[in-house]
Amino acid sequence: MKRLSRPGEGEVLLLTANRLLDGRIVWLGEGERWRESIAEAKRFSYEEAGPALERALAAAAQKEVVAIYEVVAHDTQPPEPVTAREVIRAHGPSVHPDFSYDDALARTPAQEKERAQ
Amino acid sequence: MKLFNLSGRKTLEEASPVAFADWKDAPHGTAISLPQDVEVEDLRSHLNELTLIVLEFPIFRDGRAFTQARSLREYEGYKGEIRASGHLLPDQAIHLKRCGFDSVALPEEANTQDWDEQLSRYQFYYQNTAVSPV
Amino acid sequence: MTQSNSHSVGHYQYEERDRAFLQERINEFEGQVRRRLAGELSEEEFKPFRLMNGVYLQLHAYMLRVAIPYGVLDSRQLHKLADVAAKYDRNYGHFTTRQNIQFNWIALQDMPAILRELAEVDMHAIQTSGNCIRNVTSDEFAGAAKDELMDPRIYAEIVRQWSTLHPEFTFLPRKFKIAISGSPEDRVAARFHDIGLLARPSEHGPLFRLFVGGGLGRTPVVGQELFDSVREEDLIATLEAVLRVYNAFGRRDNLYKARIKILVQTIGLEAFRKAVEEELSRMDCAAYRLTPEHVAQIRARFAVPDLQAPADAASLFEQHKQADPAFARWVASNTHPHHHDSYICAVISLKTPGAIPGDVTAEQMHGLADLSARYAFGEVRVTHLQNLVFGHVRKDQLYDVWQGLQKLDLAAPNVGLISDIVSCPGLDYCNLANARSLPLAQKLGARFGDAALQAEIGALSIHMSGCINACGHHHVGNIGLLGVDKRGAETYQILLGGDGGENAAIGGILGPSFAEDEAVEAVARIVEFYLAQRQKGESFAAMLKRCGLKAFKEVAYETV
Ligand code: HEM
Ligand code: SF4
Numbered sequence: 001m002k003r004l005s006r007p008g009e010g011e012v013l014l015l016t017a018n019r020l021l022d023g024r025i026v027w028l029g030e031g032e033r034w035r036e037s038i039a040e041a042k043r044f045s046y047e048e049a050g051p052a053l054e055r056a057l058a059a060a061a062q063k064e065v066v067a068i069y070e071v072v073a074h075d076t077q078p079p080e081p082v083t084a085r086e087v088i089r090a091h092g093p094s095v096h097p098d099f100s101y102d103d104a105l106a107r108t109p110a111q112e113k114e115r116a117q
Numbered sequence: 118m119k120l121f122n123l124s125g126r127k128t129l130e131e132a133s134p135v136a137f138a139d140w141k142d143a144p145h146g147t148a149i150s151l152p153q154d155v156e157v158e159d160l161r162s163h164l165n166e167l168t169l170i171v172l173e174f175p176i177f178r179d180g181r182a183f184t185q186a187r188s189l190r191e192y193e194g195y196k197g198e199i200r201a202s203g204h205l206l207p208d209q210a211i212h213l214k215r216c217g218f219d220s221v222a223l224p225e226e227a228n229t230q231d232w233d234e235q236l237s238r239y240q241f242y243y244q245n246t247a248v249s250p251v
Numbered sequence: 252m253t254q255s256n257s258h259s260v261g262h263y264q265y266e267e268r269d270r271a272f273l274q275e276r277i278n279e280f281e282g283q284v285r286r287r288l289a290g291e292l293s294e295e296e297f298k299p300f301r302l303m304n305g306v307y308l309q310l311h312a313y314m315l316r317v318a319i320p321y322g323v324l325d326s327r328q329l330h331k332l333a334d335v336a337a338k339y340d341r342n343y344g345h346f347t348t349r350q351n352i353q354f355n356w357i358a359l360q361d362m363p364a365i366l367r368e369l370a371e372v373d374m375h376a377i378q379t380s381g382n383c384i385r386n387v388t389s390d391e392f393a394g395a396a397k398d399e400l401m402d403p404r405i406y407a408e409i410v411r412q413w414s415t416l417h418p419e420f421t422f423l424p425r426k427f428k429i430a431i432s433g434s435p436e437d438r439v440a441a442r443f444h445d446i447g448l449l450a451r452p453s454e455h456g457p458l459f460r461l462f463v464g465g466g467l468g469r470t471p472v473v474g475q476e477l478f479d480s481v482r483e484e485d486l487i488a489t490l491e492a493v494l495r496v497y498n499a500f501g502r503r504d505n506l507y508k509a510r511i512k513i514l515v516q517t518i519g520l521e522a523f524r525k526a527v528e529e530e531l532s533r534m535d536c537a538a539y540r541l542t543p544e545h546v547a548q549i550r551a552r553f554a555v556p557d558l559q560a561p562a563d564a565a566s567l568f569e570q571h572k573q574a575d576p577a578f579a580r581w582v583a584s585n586t587h588p589h590h591h592d593s594y595i596c597a598v599i600s601l602k603t604p605g606a607i608p609g610d611v612t613a614e615q616m617h618g619l620a621d622l623s624a625r626y627a628f629g630e631v632r633v634t635h636l637q638n639l640v641f642g643h644v645r646k647d648q649l650y651d652v653w654q655g656l657q658k659l660d661l662a663a664p665n666v667g668l669i670s671d672i673v674s675c676p677g678l679d680y681c682n683l684a685n686a687r688s689l690p691l692a693q694k695l696g697a698r699f700g701d702a703a704l705q706a707e708i709g710a711l712s713i714h715m716s717g718c719i720n721a722c723g724h725h726h727v728g729n730i731g732l733l734g735v736d737k738r739g740a741e742t743y744q745i746l747l748g749g750d751g752g753e754n755a756a757i758g759g760i761l762g763p764s765f766a767e768d769e770a771v772e773a774v775a776r777i778v779e780f781y782l783a784q785r786q787k788g789e790s791f792a793a794m795l796k797r798c799g800l801k802a803f804k805e806v807a808y809e810t811v
Contacts, residue, residue, distance in 0.1 A: 020288070022358035023312035066294050067308065083739035084686070085678055089310055093679040095607055095689045099341065156499075178299055178382070180422025184498045187419055192533045206292075208283065208300060215418035234282075238275050241268055243412040244487075245538050246419070 004049055005072050011082065012043040012075045015056055016089065017065035025089050025101075026065060028056055034065055037101065038090040039078035044070075120200075121232050123210065124219040129198055132169045150202070153181040157188045157195075164195050171222070174203035183216045190217035190248050207231035211239065217248040260628040261394065261642065262323040263408040264552045265373040273370040276377060276416075280304045281363040288360075303383055303421070305351075305376025306362055310682050315354045315362065316379040317369060319633050321389035321407035321431075322350035326620040326629040331372045333616035339365050344616070346601060346609045348673060348724060349428070350388045350633045351379050355680055377415060382423045384414035384494075388430040390438045391634040394555070395596050395642040397588040400451045403433035405550050406459075406486065409541065412549075413487055420494045424501035425509035427494070428466075430635075431459075435753075439635060442474040442755040443467055443727065445511045446493060457483045463493060463523070464515030467721035471757045472512040475520045477527065483546065485531075488539035492530035496523065556628040556643050560593035568595075568646035578653055580702060581664040586649075587640075595646050597627075599639040599656060600663040600671060604700030608674040608692050609637040618659040626652050636673055636712075638666060668705040669713060669778065670696045673724055677717030677734060678741065684717035686734025686741035687767075691715060694771050699778070708778060711791050714749070727751035729791045730774060731758045743770040747777070747803055748795050756792075761804050773807040780806040 007013050015028035026034040027041035032055070035041065044052055049070050056068050071086045073079035081087050092100040120128050134148040137155055148169035149160070160167065170189065172182035182201065189195040201213050202222035210232050213221060223229070280300070287297040301307075305316040317332070324332075332352060336344045339361050340354040347353060357365065369375060379386050387407045394402040410429060414420070420427070430439040431448040441447025447462040459481040465474025481489050493511075500518075502508045515523045572579040587596040599619070602608050611619075619639065623631045626648050627641035634640055644652055656662040665671045672695060675681065677688030692715050699705055714728025718735075725731035731746035742764035749758030765773055780803065785794050795803065 018308055018312075021360050023308055025311060061290050084741045085310075085684070085739075088678055088687075093311065094687060095679050095693070177296065178422055179503055180419070181499060181503075183419040183422065184495050187495075191535060206296060208279070209422075211416075212418040212421055231282075231286075235279070238279060239416075240271060240275075242418075243272075243415045244417055 002053070004046060004053070004070050006046055007072050010075055011072050012079060013046065013049040014038070014041040014043065014071045014073050014079060014081075015049070015053060015068060016041075016071050016086075017056070017060070017068040020064040020066050028052070032056070032059070032063075034063060037078075038073075038081075041073075041079060043073075043075065043079060119223045119225050119227055119229070121221045121223050121227075121229050122219070123214040123221060123236070126198065126219045128200070128220045129169045134169060134171045151185065153179060153185065155185075157185050157193060161193060164193055167195070168197040169200060170195070170197065171200045171202050172218070174201060174205055177204045177206050177209065183212060186213075186217040187246065187248070207235050210235040211242075215242065215246045215248065217246075260325070260554050260556045261630040261632070262320065262325065262404070262553070263411075263549065264554065266552070270370070270373065273373070273375055276304075276375065277363055277366045277370060280366065284359065284363060299381055299422075301359075301362075302381035303378055304362070304366070305379035306357075306359070307380060308682070309355065309680050310678075310684075311680065312356045313359050313362070314680070315357045315365065315376060316347075316351045317354070317374060317376045318379045318386040319350045319352060319374075320411050321387060321393065321404050322391055322633040322635075323393075323404065324631045324633065325372075326624040326631065328372045328374055329616050329620035329623070329631055331369060331374065333613040333620070335365055335368060336616065337613040343610050343612045345607075345676065346611065346633050346637055346639070348635050348637055348722070349386060350635065351386055352633075353676075355676075380426075382425050382427075383421045384417060384423075384427045384429065387411050387414070388428070388439055388444075388635060390432045390434050391598075391632045391638075391640045392438065392587055392596050392642065393433065393632075395587075395589050395594075396434060397590045398436060399434045399590065401433040401457060403431045403448075403450050405546065405553060406448070406450060406457070407431050408549055408553075409486070409546070410490070413490070420498060423494075423498055424503045425506070425511075427497070427511065429490075437752045437755075440724070440727065440751040440755075441465075443724070443751060444474065446490070447474050453480075455482070459483075459486060461489065461493075464512040464520075465755075466510055466512045467724060467726050468510070469507050469719045469721075470510075470512065470516075471721070471726045472516065473755045473757065474512075475515065477520070477524055484540050484542070485536070487541045488531060488534055488536050489527070491539055492527045492534060495530050496526045500526075556630075558591045558594055558643065560591075560645050561647065564593040564645055564647040568649060571647075571650040575650070577664075578650060580706065581653055581662060582649070584664050584668055584706070585666045589643065591643075593646055594643050595649060597641045597644050597649060597652060598634070598666045599641065599661050600666050601638050601661070602665060602671045602696060603660060603663045604665070604670045604696040605693055606696070607689050608672050608696075615659050615661060618655070619661070622652060622655045622659075626655075636671065638671070664702055665705055667710050667712070669699045669708050669711045670705055672696055672713045672715060673728065674715040675717050675722035677715075681717055683720060684734060685719075685736035686717050686743060688715045688717040688723060688732070688734055691732065691743065691767055691770060694767075695774060698771060698775060708782065709790075711778070711781075713774070724751060725749075726757045727755070728758065730777065732770060732774075735764050737764065740766075742766055745770065745773060745777075745807060747800060748792060750792060754792075759800050761800065761807055772810075776806050776809060777803055 029035035029040040132148040134150040150171040307314040430444040432439040433450040449460040462474035463477040632640040674692040678684035715732040716723035716725040727749040733744040745761045746758030750756040
């Protein structure tokens with residue numbers, strides 16, 4: 001089994017992946033469903049995360065996700081990743097505030113495209 | 118094992134290749150199986166006794182056997198069968214064929230339709246190879 | 252040679268069989284995508300195939316890298332790239348230092364449709380990634396520059412065709428990059444490629460100086476001369492021989508030691524040359540001979556521009572410069588002499604200070620395509636420093652071109668100057684990054700954006716990479732910046748003294764890394780120090796040599 005990063009004091013683990021079809025970043029939420037917003041990510045302790053990752057890897061093909069791994073985040077509301085890389089994955093590229101994911105929940109892909117133009 | 122024919126030559130289905138590790142100290146038989154890190158020059162003095170050389174692909178991404186096959190054909194003048202075995206994908210059919218392989222050893226349940234389709238895909242190629250001039 | 256028309260100048264014109272080949276290649280990839288989605292191919296098995304079709308999985312989405320062989324596009328192709336950006340991406344594309352364009356927000360299931368659209372204009376993404384021979388790059392002023400010895404593009408096309416779906420060299424230990432130039436001034440970084448070729452004419456036909464084993468990345472190495480004069484007829488055989496030695500003996504156990512540069516370093520240049528010569532001596536050279544007929548066939552599919560100009564073209568140009576100092580300033584930095592006295596090469600900076608280096612919107616692409624169709628024989632080239640070039644512009648029409656570029660916000664007068672920053676996408680997009688590079692490039696661009704200041708500073712290059720893979724060539728910038736990770740935080744190392752051209756050199760690391768804003772200040776202090784201490788006409792490299800790295804180091808770390 002893969003060795004996981006260990007969350008520190010006040011930190012939790014989240015599971016993340018990319019959707020196979022469009023590459024979109026997703027977060028494992030309640031009911032083992034992959035969600036588009038980090039706000040819907042389920043929080044895991046170090047002990048819970050290992051088995052959860054194993055289950056997610058086993059189900060990756062049916063759930064159509066790739067590149068699953070764990071992310072350390074501050075246990076805030078919503079959880080906020082610890083590293084710069086994961087902050088960018090959670091919120092979108094910093095050089096394009098117009099592509100931010102933070103209010104992406106409300107938008108359809110068509111609107112997404114429109115916004116980009 | 119199921120043999121897929123690439124070159125049209127009659128394949129030696131019955132032959133049972135000897136592993137190179139066993140063969141090298143006491144060369145015997147007419148069929149041999151070669152890992153990728155062996156230089157085919159090492160077979161030189163026995164080549165005309167061999168009728169089947171199996172080149173092994175531990176993983177499909179490791180392309181050394183393509184060069185081994187071409188060396189056998191082009192430098193050593195080997196005329197017997199060259200067979201690919203191991204982890205191979207139908208997407209590699211034309212690469213194998215054009216480097217001088219005659220056959221591929223596939224698992225029994227393999228779908229050969231993808232292999233056939235791939236072989237007949239391109240009408241021409243951009244480069245000469247010693248075995249299949251354009 | 253064929254008649255010039257607006258679709259054909261500067262690159263090989265496809266025949267029916269080339270188009271049929273592309274269609275089959277797309278059918279093949281469509282099948283692979285289908286098998287992947289059906290679960291017949293695992294991600295591990297699918298990955299090499301998607302990479303060989305230019306498809307990466309990046310941080311936020313899939314990325315598609317489209318090849319621009321030897322950097323030459325025609326206006327029809329540029330319009331199509333704009334359409335793809337608008338229809339399938341977020342309305343922009345990113346030009347790279349390897350003469351490709353990248354789209355950052357593409358869905359896997361759209362890939363076959365996009366590749367079909369690109370094939371309509373004879374474009375593809377074949378071998379823009381993966382462990383195979385990559386898109387062949389060339390000199391951005393090929394066929395136009397006054398200082399050129401010979402046009403390398405015909406040979407670049409020959410190498411492109413030879414390497415396309417090469418049966419033996421598609422599963423190499425690692426990627427393999429070839430660049431070719433025909434100019435005495437190395438404009439392709441030939442010594443930083445797996446193979447770099449410098450072509451020159453001779454009484455006995457073209458000769459190629461061949462460098463091997465150069466590269467940046469984790470282990471920066473300046474390529475070494477393997478052969479001084481490869482004859483035209485031996486060109487393909489020689490490439491075959493080098494690749495065979497590499498395929499057989501390159502390391503496969505360690506990703507970071509798999510490039511040919513490591514093999515050449517490990518066994519030594521002499522032993523490597525011996526191995527290549529041994530291959531050549533055994534090879535059936537007739538089968539690999541590059542015949543004059545073949546070269547002529549390829550040459551015939553390149554159109555040359557019909558360069559005609561009114562007698563007063565050059566004097567009108569002088570008048571335009573006198574009348575408009577802003578135009579004169581742009582001409583001073585953004586043009587290159589053409590072999591025809593009434594023509595000039597125009598460089599279009601993709602580094603508008605404060606903008607993202609290399610990014611171009613769909614509207615800008617359409618506008619550039621229109622301008623090139625009208626004034627530049629419909630031809631646009633991509634440079635290895637992430638800018639664009641109109642190769643053949645009539646001098647009396649350059650003023651119109653410049654005004655057109657201004658309307659597109661693409662008239663920054665900074666080519667070769669400090670704000671002409673080369674940068675990789677960094678952590679904002681890239682899966683492998685340690686730190687962002689674009690925001691830093693934007694800040695530095697803005698900091699030195701003033702045209703008069705830049706002109707005063709003069710030639711000075713800044714190159715920026717978000718990690719050790721060195722896609723932004725940080726080792727060869729006069730000032731290089733490298734993103735490093737310090738426990739999850741982004742920091743930046745500064746390197747000084749690199750050079751990617753004739754005097755190839757790898758920059759030296761100054762010291763411990765800086766936080767982003769500190770890095771901007773440190774660069775500013777380095778530049779001020781250069782301005783204050785340089786002797787008349789002294790280049791940055793020359794002053795660095797004179798004063799030593801230590802002097803610059805003291806300045807850089809002054810207040811930190
Ligand atoms: C965003 C996706 C990209 C990824 C994942 C990526 C990945 C890599 C990797 C892993 C290497 C090092 C390979 C090795 O040394 O074996 C590399 C090298 C290189 N990349 Fe990229 N790259 C990306 C984008 C770019 C861009 C945008 C450019 C141009 C601006 C570029 C230009 C280069 C060049 C020129 C090298 C060669 C450096 C050398 O000589 O080692 N890449 N890239
Ligand atoms: S240098 Fe590193 S961060 Fe930049 S594009 Fe290349 S791999 Fe990504």
